[in-house]
Amino acid sequence: MLSIFRSHSLISYLSIAATAVGLSSCEMIEFSPNDHRSPDDKQALTDKHLTTLLANPLPAGDTLRFVYTGDSQRFYDDAEDLVKSVNQQKGVQFMLVAGDISDFGLAREMWWVDDQLRKLTISYLTVIGNHDQVGNGRKAYGEVFGALNYSFVYGDTKFIMTDTNGREYNFNGRIPDMPWVRQQLQDNTVRRHVIISHVPPQDEDFDPAVREAYVTALREDPRLVFEMNGHRHDFSIGQPFNDGVTYVNSYAFEKRQYLIVTMWGDKEFRLKKVPF
Amino acid sequence: MTEPDTLARPATPDSLITRSTGLEPLDKKPWYRPRHVVLQTGGGIGMVAAGVGYSLGKDKNELDILVGYVPTKYAGSSLTIATAKYTYSPFVLPVGERWQIRPLTVGGYLSYTHGTVNDEEKGQYAKGYYWFSTDTRVGPVLGSRLAYRRRTPAGQPRNVAFYYELGSNDLYILSYVQNRKALSVGDILTLSLGLKADF
Numbered sequence: 256m257l258s259i260f261r262s263h264s265l266i267s268y269l270s271i272a273a274t275a276v277g278l279s280s281c282e283m284i285e286f287s288p289n290d291h292r293s294p295d296d297k298q299a300l301t302d303k304h305l306t307t308l309l310a311n312p313l314p315a316g317d318t319l320r321f322v323y324t325g326d327s328q329r330f331y332d333d334a335e336d337l338v339k340s341v342n343q344q345k346g347v348q349f350m351l352v353a354g355d356i357s358d359f360g361l362a363r364e365m366w367w368v369d370d371q372l373r374k375l376t377i378s379y380l381t382v383i384g385n386h387d388q389v390g391n392g393r394k395a396y397g398e399v400f401g402a403l404n405y406s407f408v409y410g411d412t413k414f415i416m417t418d419t420n421g422r423e424y425n426f427n428g429r430i431p432d433m434p435w436v437r438q439q440l441q442d443n444t445v446r447r448h449v450i451i452s453h454v455p456p457q458d459e460d461f462d463p464a465v466r467e468a469y470v471t472a473l474r475e476d477p478r479l480v481f482e483m484n485g486h487r488h489d490f491s492i493g494q495p496f497n498d499g500v501t502y503v504n505s506y507a508f509e510k511r512q513y514l515i516v517t518m519w520g521d522k523e524f525r526l527k528k529v530p531f
Numbered sequence: 532m533t534e535p536d537t538l539a540r541p542a543t544p545d546s547l548i549t550r551s552t553g554l555e556p557l558d559k560k561p562w563y564r565p566r567h568v569v570l571q572t573g574g575g576i577g578m579v580a581a582g583v584g585y586s587l588g589k590d591k592n593e594l595d596i597l598v599g600y601v602p603t604k605y606a607g608s609s610l611t612i613a614t615a616k617y618t619y620s621p622f623v624l625p626v627g628e629r630w631q632i633r634p635l636t637v638g639g640y641l642s643y644t645h646g647t648v649n650d651e652e653k654g655q656y657a658k659g660y661y662w663f664s665t666d667t668r669v670g671p672v673l674g675s676r677l678a679y680r681r682r683t684p685a686g687q688p689r690n691v692a693f694y695y696e697l698g699s700n701d702l703y704i705l706s707y708v709q710n711r712k713a714l715s716v717g718d719i720l721t722l723s724l725g726l727k728a729d730f
Contacts, residue, residue: 283722284573287599287644288668288700289606329706331713359663359702360649363718367706371713390647390665394607425655 291362291395297369301401304378308349308409319410320346322377323514325353325453325485326507327368328386333508334371340513340531342376347515348409349377353485353505354384354420354453356400360392365399380407382416384453384485385460388423404432406439412447412480412518415439419452419469419484421462428464433472440476446521448478455484455502457495474498480522490514490528567729569595574698574723575668576614576642577601584727593618599642608648616640618672633676636694642668663702670700672723681729689729696723 282294313319322341327334341350352372357364365387372379383403387396397403403418417439421430431452440448454460456469473479474496481501488507495502503526506512515527560566565583572579577599584595599612618638625631644666651665674696681689703719 283720284724285575285721286573286578286601287606287610287612288575288702289608289610289644289647290575290601291607292605329709331706331710335713358706359665361702363703364706367714367718370718388649389661390649391607393648422655423649425652 285363288359288361288363289391289395291391291398293362293366293399297362297366297399299401300369300399301380301405304349304380305407308378308380309407313348313410317410318346319412319518320348321516322347322350323353323483323503323505323516324350324508325505326355326384326488326509327352327372328355328358328384328507329364330508331367331371333511334368336511336531337508337513338371338374340529342374344515344529347377350375350379351414351451351483352379352381353451353483354382355386355485355507356381356384356396357387357392360387360389360395362395362399365395369399380414380416382451382453383418383420385420385423388420393423404435408445410518411445412449413439413442413445413478415448415450417450417452419454419456419461421454421465422460424462426462426464428462430462431465431469433465433468436469437472440472440479443478446478447480447518448476449480449483449518451483453484454486455482455495455504457502458484458486460486470496470498470500473500480518480524492526565730567593567727569597569725569727571597571599571723571725573721574640574672574696575670575700575721576612576616576640576723577610578605580612580614582614591620591623593620608646610647611645612642613645614640614642616672620676629680631678631680631690633678633692636672636674636676636696638672640668640670640672640698644668668700668702670698670704672696672698674723676727678727690727691729692727694725694727696725697721698723 356368381400383396406413406415417431417436419431424430456466473482481503483503485505487504489510490506491504493502494500512528512530515529517525566586567584569582569584576597578601580597580599582595582597584593586593595616597614599614601610603609616638618636620633620636622634623631647665674694676692676694678690678692681691683689698721699719707714707719
């Protein structure tokens, strides 16, 4: 009679219950919402997606085409619909999410976004946003996704992903990391450069002490096609500094639209808006 | 069973009351003295959380005060979490002589986390930039408890209990409520395991 109440039996019942609701008991035993221990399939997602993407290089003569979106924060139902729509697109090679993957900087939120985005038939890559740095979010992003500054080359184009969330560092004068950005822009082994970050340089959340250096570095890069951001939740395209450099802002997931970006030649591109 | 202390106690006023009402011997403790110690893991309030608690309203209500700790390697910085947790267990079922089950424990907690990396320094953000608190969490708990019924030589109950609680927090619940299609209840649940010992 009493044996069924022994604690080891209880714990095994609990494990069964936990598995039944979709999480192992280890992940359910959360030490804090800031606890970033993640299951194996929710770690180092940037590296994993890059490995997949780069294993299938763009054949010569094929057009470079990717989906551009941003700010998935707390729009999980919208993410589900976005994935269904993107999976219908032909000839798209990957998707970029321009930061604010999470709303509260918590690892679980990043898992929830990945729960949707992993249903994509293409790879997706992210850059860190300000909401991903709330609390201990910077560490959670590092665990779930990866580096805060990284770059990759695909289709003769270098995609430079950089952290521009200066306010989250209390405007310490070091965000974005200009030595790193300049070094990336100096790569002349590829035809084109595209730089992607969350906070646009004309925004008040961009460190004003670094703005001039950033804008100047972009202006002086002969290979730069355009600069891309998120943060503002709505599409825009323009040259805010009137210096010949084009800045593109993404729709947020909640806007239920995304962009398909097609690039060819040295700096030719076309943006297509897709509602979903 | 023939210990003079328990069966034939001196006729002090307290034990006279005890005899006449047939209740447990009265614990003569000041109101502020905690009734139990608590040790817990998980539930969002620490890798290890320890504290003390009070029993109120015929022992069916409990208020626990805990301090939890999470090391840097699991959260990115070393966190200290202060928690107040209130629970209500309406049913207390004896199982044999020695065991007791509380099949349902419902309650809630309020926690405050100290030591996060990005801790909203003065002037860092305009008022309302982030509408939510990064440090203060509230959430519900729902669980069960199994107690081993011990007594002191004087006959006073000193149970030792194992409990589990499923819980969540305000931010997770908000996320779920707004995304009923993409998120499930399981996504927002946390589990805690704990021990409570009367003293």
